[in-house]
Amino acid sequence: MDKYRINHLKELEAESIYVIREVAAQFENPVMLFSGGKDSIVMFHLARKAFWPAKVPFALMHVDTGHNFPETIEYRDKLMEETGAKCIVEYVQDSIDSGKAVEEKGFNASRNKLQTVTLLDGLEKHKFDAAMGGGRRDEEKARAKERFFSHRDEFGQWDPKNQRPELWNIFNGKKHMGEHFRVFPISNWTEMDVWQYILMESIPLPSLYFTHEREVFNRDGVWMANEPCMTLKPNEKIEVKQVRCRTIGDVTCTGLTLSTANTLEDIIQEVASTRTTERGGRADDKRSESAMEDRKREGYF
Amino acid sequence: MSGKASGYLDMELLRFTTAGSVDDGKSTLIGRLLYDSKAIFEDQMEAIEKASERSGHEEVNLALLTDGLRSEREQGITIDVAYRYFATPKRKFIIADTPGHIQYTRNMVTGASTANVALILVDARQGVLEQTLRHAYIASLLQIPHVIFCINKMDLVNYDQITFETIRKDIDAVASKLSVKDIRFVPISALNGDNVVDRSEKMDWYDGPTLMYLLENIHISSDINHDNFRFPVQYVIRPQSKEWPDYRGYGGRLASGAIKVGDEVTVLPSGFSSKVKSINLMDEQLEYAFAPQSVALTLEDDIDISRGDMLVKTNNGQPQVGQDVDVMLCWFNERKLIPRGKYVLRHTSAEARCMVKDIQFKMNINTLEKDLDDKDISMNDIAKVSLRVTKPLFFDSYNVNRITGSLILVDEGTNETVAAGMII
Numbered sequence: 001m002d003k004y005r006i007n008h009l010k011e012l013e014a015e016s017i018y019v020i021r022e023v024a025a026q027f028e029n030p031v032m033l034f035s036g037g038k039d040s041i042v043m044f045h046l047a048r049k050a051f052w053p054a055k056v057p058f059a060l061m062h063v064d065t066g067h068n069f070p071e072t073i074e075y076r077d078k079l080m081e082e083t084g085a086k087c088i089v090e091y092v093q094d095s096i097d098s099g100k101a102v103e104e105k106g107f108n109a110s111r112n113k114l115q116t117v118t119l120l121d122g123l124e125k126h127k128f129d130a131a132m133g134g135g136r137r138d139e140e141k142a143r144a145k146e147r148f149f150s151h152r153d154e155f156g157q158w159d160p161k162n163q164r165p166e167l168w169n170i171f172n173g174k175k176h177m178g179e180h181f182r183v184f185p186i187s188n189w190t191e192m193d194v195w196q197y198i199l200m201e202s203i204p205l206p207s208l209y210f211t212h213e214r215e216v217f218n219r220d221g222v223w224m225a226n227e228p229c230m231t232l233k234p235n236e237k238i239e240v241k242q243v244r245c246r247t248i249g250d251v252t253c254t255g256l257t258l259s260t261a262n263t264l265e266d267i268i269q270e271v272a273s274t275r276t277t278e279r280g281g282r283a284d285d286k287r288s289e290s291a292m293e294d295r296k297r298e299g300y301f
Numbered sequence: 302m303s304g305k306a307s308g309y310l311d312m313e314l315l316r317f318t319t320a321g322s323v324d325d326g327k328s329t330l331i332g333r334l335l336y337d338s339k340a341i342f343e344d345q346m347e348a349i350e351k352a353s354e355r356s357g358h359e360e361v362n363l364a365l366l367t368d369g370l371r372s373e374r375e376q377g378i379t380i381d382v383a384y385r386y387f388a389t390p391k392r393k394f395i396i397a398d399t400p401g402h403i404q405y406t407r408n409m410v411t412g413a414s415t416a417n418v419a420l421i422l423v424d425a426r427q428g429v430l431e432q433t434l435r436h437a438y439i440a441s442l443l444q445i446p447h448v449i450f451c452i453n454k455m456d457l458v459n460y461d462q463i464t465f466e467t468i469r470k471d472i473d474a475v476a477s478k479l480s481v482k483d484i485r486f487v488p489i490s491a492l493n494g495d496n497v498v499d500r501s502e503k504m505d506w507y508d509g510p511t512l513m514y515l516l517e518n519i520h521i522s523s524d525i526n527h528d529n530f531r532f533p534v535q536y537v538i539r540p541q542s543k544e545w546p547d548y549r550g551y552g553g554r555l556a557s558g559a560i561k562v563g564d565e566v567t568v569l570p571s572g573f574s575s576k577v578k579s580i581n582l583m584d585e586q587l588e589y590a591f592a593p594q595s596v597a598l599t600l601e602d603d604i605d606i607s608r609g610d611m612l613v614k615t616n617n618g619q620p621q622v623g624q625d626v627d628v629m630l631c632w633f634n635e636r637k638l639i640p641r642g643k644y645v646l647r648h649t650s651a652e653a654r655c656m657v658k659d660i661q662f663k664m665n666i667n668t669l670e671k672d673l674d675d676k677d678i679s680m681n682d683i684a685k686v687s688l689r690v691t692k693p694l695f696f697d698s699y700n701v702n703r704i705t706g707s708l709i710l711v712d713e714g715t716n717e718t719v720a721a722g723m724i725i
Contacts, residue, residue: 004559004591005522008314008393017595018554021536025608025650052583052597053548054540137384144383163381164718165407165633167414168707169554170647174716188395190386196309 039134156299530558628722
């Protein structure tokens with residue numbers, strides 16, 4: 001019966017809303033991680049749907065590396081103001097200043113790995129017992145084996161070989177004191193699903209996702225933004241190009257795509273015809289074959 | 302919206318599971334489906350090429366695509382369930398790729414629990430093996446509506462029709478003992494792509510559909526139970542704001558059936574009745590809702606309802622209510638089932654404690670025979686047991702409702718999920 005049919009996006013939406021409500025019901029003090037990227041924007045949109053007309057019954061947390069695109073912060077603050085949600089910001093700089101994290105050196109220095117320290121400290125400080133993240137299984141091969149409800153020990157570590165079986169739509173969020181969960185409500189979404197959903201729901205995005213003129217330079221075949229936190233090598237020169245972000249991390253690890261895509265429709269066309277994964281531009285994944293698995297084991301997003 | 306951007310609004314979601322061992326070509330088949338549907342990107346392909354070179358393979362090893370964890374790559378085996386995604390203009394597919402060895406039965410069960418379709422690979426040279434039987438049994442136990450047997454490596458038996466027909470007959474004989482609603486057979490060569498996406502020129506005797514055609518067209522919208530409305534209450538939404546001082550919504554996902562504004566509902570366990578006042582999904586006011594949608598319902602009357610309660614339609618079939626349930630249990634944990642042991646039980650949004658009262662039999666999943674004497678239930682075993690629950694559950698038989706008929710057991714000491722149960 002066609003009357004009782006929903007398309008794949010509505011089915012993914014229903015699944016994610018179910019997962020988010022399950023988190024609110026099973027945990028005492030959950031938090032939703034928010035980076036200002038499209039995945040966390042969609043996740044937050046789903047959370048608003050899950051509890052409407054009530055406000056989202058948990059806080060958001062942004063782990064701020066200090067190396068942000070200004071557009072991301074602007075977008076974040078405006079969104080919080082419009083929705084009445086609360087966003088806690090934890091700074092990697094604070095972890096460095098207190099000696100818990102050590103800044104990497106050299107041209108490819110990134111605070112990406114240091115975020116884990118700040119994240120785990122933030123969870124402990126606020127006594128969060130579950131942290132929802134916008135990770136998707138299609139992003140990377142270690143993520144393909146991640147559960148919706150992912151158990152972490154008292155060190156925040158992931159043990160991929162000892163994961164709880166997860167069947168039907170029954171989630172087991174039971175844990176001992178000091179342990180927590182990472183929950184991934186949009187596990188089953190692909191990059192394409194996220195874009196199509198943003199279009200279907202007319203969700204506003206940071207301007208970085210659309211084409212704009214920017215000062216960039218080319219490092220190892222990837223276009224990087226010329227922002228104050230970047231140091232150029234002698235052979236690298238600044239050019240002005242029409243670019244956009246396909247994925248937004250912090251400035252040091254976000255590769256820009258040469259693109260003239262100006263609308264969501266353009267972006268969807270572009271994604272459909274692209275021949276590299278969105279993390280292909282992410283310097284943080286290129287470090288080794290199991291870079292993501294190693295970071296996840298330590299407690300990364 | 303332009304053509305390409307709006308086309309996705311008609312796409313359906315299909316979840317399928319694949320079970321198989323190292324040698325039967327499962328990884329090659331998945332690689333083929335991903336590759337032919339252009340779901341493999343250049344940088345992924347480059348990474349696999351590099352990895353294949355490092356581990357000494359002459360050709361690109363597509364299996365490396367699915368082996369995600371370092372220990373899996375080192376050992377060359379799949380340990381855990383891996384989820385893969387691809388899409389064609391008609392459907393989005395989610396593959397739960399599971400290892401096929403007997404010691405990974407629990408992973409197969411996990412992958413099967415949400416699947417619409419099971420792909421079972423059979424090596425044409427070997428025919429029906431113990432493993433084929435085991436996979437078919439799990440598909441039937443988990444009530445996967447459609448099972449497609451891919452008779453693979455047809456290239457190694459000269460694309461011989463008789464070989465295919467013999468295997469088909471052997472499986473049919475076994476299938477008559479199982480309860481699978483829809484069984485299909487496709488002769489393929491995953492390696493060469495015969496009958497996977499494109500029709501094989503070498504098997505003109507086969508006039509059935511290709512595997513991809515089946516995956517794209519198999520009728521799945523009737524797999525969902527649209528008969529009896531079941532709404533486990535997941536979360537009570539009370540804004541208590543100036544704008545919404547009295548709003549009281551019940552958040553949940555329809556487990557089955559449909560509901561419309563004005564329908565009379567009964568609340569379990571209290572037994573009170575009321576009418577549906579509104580169905581909300583954010584600011585959308587829906588006239589009706591159906592499984593598997595997530596919505597919020599408001600009722601005409603103010604009744605005390607909380608998480609773990611269930612709303613059902615007053616005028617159609619009611620669930621069973623009781624503290625004694627018989628289940629087919631699949632055991633997941635290294636610590637064995639303790640007879641008369643106590644566990645936490647989770648069923649829909651309800652949680653209770655339960656005791657394993659009786660172990661009726663253990664299933665030999667290689668011969669499909671019941672063993673009435675062996676009561677030793679350890680990891681990967683499947684057994685029929687009787688549970689006594691501390692409070693009444695509202696349930697249906699798993700055969701008619703995969704959501705209200707399923708449960709898990711959690712160890713009270715370790716908090717691990719130790720078993721999955723299907724209510725008989």
